[in-house]
Amino acid sequence: MLDFVRRTAADRELVDSLPLDPEGRTWVRLEGPGGSEAWLIGWPPGTGTGWHDHAESLGAFATARGTLTENALAVRLPASGWKTLELADGLDRSRRLGEGGGRAFGRHHVHEVLNESPDTHAVSVHAYYPPLPLIRRFSRTGAVLRLEQVERPEDWQ
Numbered sequence: 001m002l003d004f005v006r007r008t009a010a011d012r013e014l015v016d017s018l019p020l021d022p023e024g025r026t027w028v029r030l031e032g033p034g035g036s037e038a039w040l041i042g043w044p045p046g047t048g049t050g051w052h053d054h055a056e057s058l059g060a061f062a063t064a065r066g067t068l069t070e071n072a073l074a075v076r077l078p079a080s081g082w083k084t085l086e087l088a089d090g091l092d093r094s095r096r097l098g099e100g101g102g103r104a105f106g107r108h109h110v111h112e113v114l115n116e117s118p119d120t121h122a123v124s125v126h127a128y129y130p131p132l133p134l135i136r137r138f139s140r141t142g143a144v145l146r147l148e149q150v151e152r153p154e155d156w157q
Contacts, residue, residue: 001060002104004033005125008040009064009100018042020121030125037131043068043122048114051138051145053077057128059109062102066122069096070103072111073145079108087143110138110145 008014008030019026020042032038037057043066056079072093077085097103105111115122135156137149 001033001036001058001127001129002062002102004036004038005060005062005127006100006102008038008125009062009102009123014040015064015123018123020044020123032127032129034129035131036127036129038125038127040064041124041126043113043115043124045115045117045119045121049112051110051112051140053108053110053136053138054128054132055079055134055136056107057130057132058104058106059126059128060102060104061097061113061124061126063097063099064123064125065099066115066117066120067096067098068122068124069094069114069116070111071114072105072109075110076108077110077145082147084144084146087145089143 018028018040022044025047026042028040030038030040073091074093075091132153135151136147139146139148
């Protein structure tokens with residue numbers, strides 16, 4: 001999947017075809033490889049996803065334009081049965097992914113993705129396998145992570 005998102009992010013014609021909105025993220029669903037789900041996403045300056053995971057899906061994303069920041073937690077969260085967790089020290093990871101930069105991740109990967117630029121749109125390509133069964137959204141205050149919402153495909157498609 002990482003090869004796919006990098007190749008797709010390098011497709012200038014596709015990337016330039018994405019309509020960009022100055023107020024909110026935009027997205028177009030793409031055909032992913034081998035039954036995966038893929039998306040081309042536009043990020044206005046200062047936007048982000050908030051903390052979330054992708055349940056049982058593996059994933060990858062690559063930046064096609066601009067720079068994205070990924071903040072992640074080096075921890076595997078329980079799949080269910082909790083609402084609030086206190087995180088141990090040393091779990092935070094952060095990386096900046098400029099144009100052409102990408103990364104793959106495993107199941108239950110908890111992260112947030114941000115376009116921290118004050119004035120430049122970013123565009124990225126994302127792929128997930130199997131297609132996303134749900135996304136869990138979290139809030140975070142210091143070391144406390146709280147499950148806030150569970151979204152299903154009908155909420156974003």
